Amino acid sequence: MAKRIDISGLSAYYSAFKAIDDISMTIEPGSVTAFIGPSGCGKSTFLRTLNRMHEVTPGGRVEGKVLLDDENLYGSGVDPVTVRRTVGMVFQRPNPFPTMSIFDNVAAGLKLNGVRKKNELNDIVERSLKGANLWNEVKDRLNKPGSGLSGGQQQRLCIARAIAVEPQVLLMDEPCSALDPISTLAIEDLIGELKSRYTIVIVTHNMQQAARVSDRTAFFNLAAVGQPGKLIEIDDTERIFSNPSVQATEDYISGRFG
Amino acid sequence: MTTTAPPATRPEPHRAAKTVSRPGDRIFAGLARGSGILLLVVMAAIAVFLTVRAAHAISKDHGNFLTTFEWTPSLNPPVFGIAVLAYGTVVSSIIAMAIAVPIAIGIALFITHYAPRRLGGPIAYVIDLLAAVPSIVYGLWGALFLVPHLRGVNLWLDHYFGWTYIFHKEDPNSAARSLFTVGILLAIMILPIITNVSREVINQVPKMHEEAALALGATRWEVIRLSVLPFARSGIISASMLGLGRALGETMAVATVLSASPTLSGHLLDPVGGTFSQNIVAKFGEADDFGRDALIASGLVLFLITLLVNGAARIIIQRRKEYSGANA
Amino acid sequence: MSDTVIDATAAAGKPATPRLASRHLPRWSPLAIAAGAIAIAVAIGAGAGLTSHIQWGLIALALFVAGSYAITARVEGRRQAKDRVATSLVWSSFILAVVPLYSLVETTISKGVGVLDGTFLTHSMNNVLTIQPGGGVYHAIIGTLEQVGIATVIAAPLGMLTAIYLVEYGKGRLAKWVTFFVDVMTGIPSIVAGLFILSVWFVALGKAPASGFAGSLALALLMMPVVVRSTEEMLKLVPNELREASLALGVPKWRTTVKVVLPTAVGGITTGIMLAIARIAGESAPIALLVFGSAAINTNPFKDPQSSLPYYIFEQYNNGNQPSYDRAWGAALVLIAFVMILNLVARVISRWKAPKAGR
Numbered sequence: 017m018a019k020r021i022d023i024s025g026l027s028a029y030y031s032a033f034k035a036i037d038d039i040s041m042t043i044e045p046g047s048v049t050a051f052i053g054p055s056g057c058g059k060s061t062f063l064r065t066l067n068r069m070h071e072v073t074p075g076g077r078v079e080g081k082v083l084l085d086d087e088n089l090y091g092s093g094v095d096p097v098t099v100r101r102t103v104g105m106v107f108q109r110p111n112p113f114p115t116m117s118i119f120d121n122v123a124a125g126l127k128l129n130g131v132r133k134k135n136e137l138n139d140i141v142e143r144s145l146k147g148a149n150l151w152n153e154v155k156d157r158l159n160k161p162g163s164g165l166s167g168g169q170q171q172r173l174c175i176a177r178a179i180a181v182e183p184q185v186l187l188m189d190e191p192c193s194a195l196d197p198i199s200t201l202a203i204e205d206l207i208g209e210l211k212s213r214y215t216i217v218i219v220t221h222n223m224q225q226a227a228r229v230s231d232r233t234a235f236f237n238l239a240a241v242g243q244p245g246k247l248i249e250i251d252d253t254e255r256i257f258s259n260p261s262v263q264a265t266e267d268y269i270s271g272r273f274g
Numbered sequence: 275m276t277t278t279a280p281p282a283t284r285p286e287p288h289r290a291a292k293t294v295s296r297p298g299d300r301i302f303a304g305l306a307r308g309s310g311i312l313l314l315v316v317m318a319a320i321a322v323f324l325t326v327r328a329a330h331a332i333s334k335d336h337g338n339f340l341t342t343f344e345w346t347p348s349l350n351p352p353v354f355g356i357a358v359l360a361y362g363t364v365v366s367s368i369i370a371m372a373i374a375v376p377i378a379i380g381i382a383l384f385i386t387h388y389a390p391r392r393l394g395g396p397i398a399y400v401i402d403l404l405a406a407v408p409s410i411v412y413g414l415w416g417a418l419f420l421v422p423h424l425r426g427v428n429l430w431l432d433h434y435f436g437w438t439y440i441f442h443k444e445d446p447n448s449a450a451r452s453l454f455t456v457g458i459l460l461a462i463m464i465l466p467i468i469t470n471v472s473r474e475v476i477n478q479v480p481k482m483h484e485e486a487a488l489a490l491g492a493t494r495w496e497v498i499r500l501s502v503l504p505f506a507r508s509g510i511i512s513a514s515m516l517g518l519g520r521a522l523g524e525t526m527a528v529a530t531v532l533s534a535s536p537t538l539s540g541h542l543l544d545p546v547g548g549t550f551s552q553n554i555v556a557k558f559g560e561a562d563d564f565g566r567d568a569l570i571a572s573g574l575v576l577f578l579i580t581l582l583v584n585g586a587a588r589i590i591i592q593r594r595k596e597y598s599g600a601n602a
Numbered sequence: 603m604s605d606t607v608i609d610a611t612a613a614a615g616k617p618a619t620p621r622l623a624s625r626h627l628p629r630w631s632p633l634a635i636a637a638g639a640i641a642i643a644v645a646i647g648a649g650a651g652l653t654s655h656i657q658w659g660l661i662a663l664a665l666f667v668a669g670s671y672a673i674t675a676r677v678e679g680r681r682q683a684k685d686r687v688a689t690s691l692v693w694s695s696f697i698l699a700v701v702p703l704y705s706l707v708e709t710t711i712s713k714g715v716g717v718l719d720g721t722f723l724t725h726s727m728n729n730v731l732t733i734q735p736g737g738g739v740y741h742a743i744i745g746t747l748e749q750v751g752i753a754t755v756i757a758a759p760l761g762m763l764t765a766i767y768l769v770e771y772g773k774g775r776l777a778k779w780v781t782f783f784v785d786v787m788t789g790i791p792s793i794v795a796g797l798f799i800l801s802v803w804f805v806a807l808g809k810a811p812a813s814g815f816a817g818s819l820a821l822a823l824l825m826m827p828v829v830v831r832s833t834e835e836m837l838k839l840v841p842n843e844l845r846e847a848s849l850a851l852g853v854p855k856w857r858t859t860v861k862v863v864l865p866t867a868v869g870g871i872t873t874g875i876m877l878a879i880a881r882i883a884g885e886s887a888p889i890a891l892l893v894f895g896s897a898a899i900n901t902n903p904f905k906d907p908q909s910s911l912p913y914y915i916f917e918q919y920n921n922g923n924q925p926s927y928d929r930a931w932g933a934a935l936v937l938i939a940f941v942m943i944l945n946l947v948a949r950v951i952s953r954w955k956a957p958k959a960g961r
Binding site for chain 2: 656657681682684685687688689691692693694695696698699702703705706707709710760761763764766767768770771772776777779780782783784785786787788789790791792793794797798800801802804805810823826827830854855856857859860877880881883884885886887890891912913915916919927930931934937938941942945
């Protein structure tokens with residue numbers, strides 16, 4: 017049940033510092049959208065505003081609207097907890113719960129939502145692990161700690177954990193930056209498979225990766241250090257990488273920048 | 275124990291040439307090493323000296339040192355035992371732990387996760403300061419303020435929970451100078467230390483584990499249950515054991531509050547009983563040399579108990595360090 | 603481009619997802635519930651004739667927790683209700699702890715201030731009847747200062763040297779044992795330290811000690827592990843580059859330690875020593891066993907009994923009459939003030955001398 021995200025006039029602050037300024041864009045359902053741009057341009061911050069994780073940071077504050085199929089995430093009466101259940105997230109460094117088994121890691125979100133029946137849990141955990149292309153590697157050691165897996169496996173475990181609660185959107189914050197090339201390939205393949213069911217937004221520093229996995233690409237930039245980050249352009253990935261409409265994008269992509 | 279290293283000047287032609295060590299370096303290193311060794315010697319001396327004096331006393335005890343209730347080493351023949359003291363020490367410490375540990379975890383969570391950010395720092399600071407309040411002041415306050423104020427609570431407990439046996443009070447009009455009151459006072463005294471250590475451990479929980487729970491749509495309590503408490507558990511346990519060590523050895527606060535008598539009562543509200551350190555301070559003044567040896571014997575038992583508790587706490591902390599190092 | 607939007611609704615096997623907005627209690631509801639709980643508790647307390655206000659408070663807390671759960675569960679659901687209960691429990695535990703700790707400080711100050719004056723600070727208890735008001739803590743202050751001073755002179759250098767050994771030289775098994783026993787020593791009850799010095803006196807001299815010096819030794823025993831621990835932490839903060847820079851200049855290791863490492867860490871070490879002093883200044887159990895206390899001024903710590911502030915409090919409390927209680931509160935205030943000033947000064951030093959990168 018992928019959903020469309022409509023962002024309009026969104027700014028995010030850390031206390032008094034404005035990290036991103038007045039961003040508007042539409043993210044299509046069932047597609048992969050990549051955010052690229054230099055360090056500090058606010059692309060990760062922007063990603064975290066899409067499931068209200070930004071306000072967890074001390075001093076974090078957001079202005080503007082994020083519509084998830086016409087419902088504003090920042091509307092009055094909206095519980096951030098419900099938002100985060102609808103919009104899943106995978107982080108830069110794999111972060112399975114260190115004291116839990118592989119099974120319990122995947123089941124953690126389900127248990128929060130009141131799924132208690134053993135059969136149901138078993139089914140969903142298996143489905144999620146299969147969905148994350150991890151099932152075959154871990155099916156014999158579901159009760160071992162998740163921290164015993166390799167980095168790439170841990171990251172796929174985190175993806176399984178995120179999709180187990182059936183979110184409508186999956187946010188990925190540089191999910192491969194801590195992984196080796198083979199694990200990266202596995203995750204990229206997985207993203208390709210997942211996009212039919214989820215709206216996926218991925219932040220990446222790796223432009224080849226953006227080109228490989230995404231349908232649409234958004235380029236962010238900042239005028240100078242200490243200035244807020246801005247959205248320069250968003251377009252089909254093919255166009256961004258072949259014939260971008262803004263000079264700054266071309267400079268960045270061709271390496272003439274930073 | 276390895277006391278002195280072989281002289282560094284010994285020629286060793288087959289090994290790689292040793293760096294020349296200067297006299298200054300040798301003296302300084304020796305001094306530093308010597309203090310470390312002295313510390314070990316002192317620890318060993320404590321054990322040996324206490325044991326020697328204690329053995330002297332216990333060998334002349336005509337009661338059973340472990341099961342006798344009375345403490346009358348001045349009788350002829352001397353009769354004394356630690357049954358009442360061990361019971362009182364353990365029971366009052368258990369009461370203290372039962373009250374202090376949950377509250378301390380609560381305060382630690384309050385400071386780290388619930389209080390407004392501007393308040394958290396100052397509160398932690400004040401609790402830090404309270405850990406420095408001398409125990410005799412707690413004792414004075416406990417005896418002159420807490421005891422009268424707990425009278426009503428005692429009556430209430432006796433009235434409604436007397437049927438539980440432990441809250442039955444033999445003489446409802448007696449003062450609240452009981453093991454129960456001692457336990458409450460000890461709880462108040464060890465709160466700051468348990469809170470401080472727990473808070474530090476909770477602060478060390480990596481942000482990313484909390485974010486993992488948050489991103490799954492966990493409420494604040496669920497974040498704590500899923501990622502904070504499991505990670506901090508061993509640290510909190512060792513913090514509690516440090517607090518337990520303090521409670522077991524506390525002297526003055528018990529000596530001022532408890533109305534001691536050589537009676538072992540299951541009714542916690544009865545003003546009877548004693549603890550190791552309370553008994554030592556109370557009996558020391560009137561004791562002759564042999565009586566003091568007997569007190570040393572009871573002190574040795576206390577020493578061994580606290581040694582066990584603290585050692586266990588340290589080992590838990592050590593394990594946790596290794597564990598978190600592998601996972602960081 | 604169009605091929606990317608693969609049937610986004612195909613996977614919709616489940617009923618429509620819950621709307622994001624849900625029913626919420628207003629932000630002021632915890633306050634309202636708290637107010638209600640207190641009101642009902644007061645009503646119950648007054649109605650049932652409960653005399654102790656502690657009981658009223660406990661009833662209010664219980665009502666508050668139960669009320670938050672019931673109301674939240676009705677409006678927002680069970681998970682939110684659990685969250686609310688956790689929040690109210692955490693707040694309650696904070697309040698539960700603050701009340702006695704506040705009362706302790708408040709009582710000491712209010713009862714102590716009445717006694718505290720110039721006479722109290724400059725007179726001893728010599729020739730003062732304990733059942734009469736008057737007298738003072740001068741002799742106890744002298745005793746505390748001397749005993750703590752001697753303890754510091756013994757424990758501070760030994761503790762610092764041990765810490766230097768552990769950080770700069772200590773490798774292998776000996777260092778491990780020292781580390782472990784420093785930790786264990788931290789947990790020795792003060793009364794056991796007193797008994798140890800007592801037994802040393804017995805074995806060496808065949809009689810019980812009665813001097814400030816014996817007390818100092820016990821205090822030094824309690825102080826040493828604290829100094830080791832804090833100095834060790836501070837030395838570990840000194841960056842290795844600094845040591846290497848000095849060694850690379852051809853400075854011998856011991857001079858590097860003394861001239862480079864120690865000065866860098868001096869702020870933190872001082873802080874640690876002052877906190878350790880604050881801790882031992884409040885110890886009374888070893889004093890009771892080794893120094894015995896005295897009503898008169900005795901400036902010689904090596905001969906005859908002395909008093910000390912914490913022991914003085916204990917003594918006055920044991921006298922069991924109102925003038926003595928008053929003096930005990932006065933001395934408690936002096937002692938707390940002494941300890942708190944040490945703490946505050948120590949913290950100021952640590953902030954002032956802290957390595958800038960460390961903050």
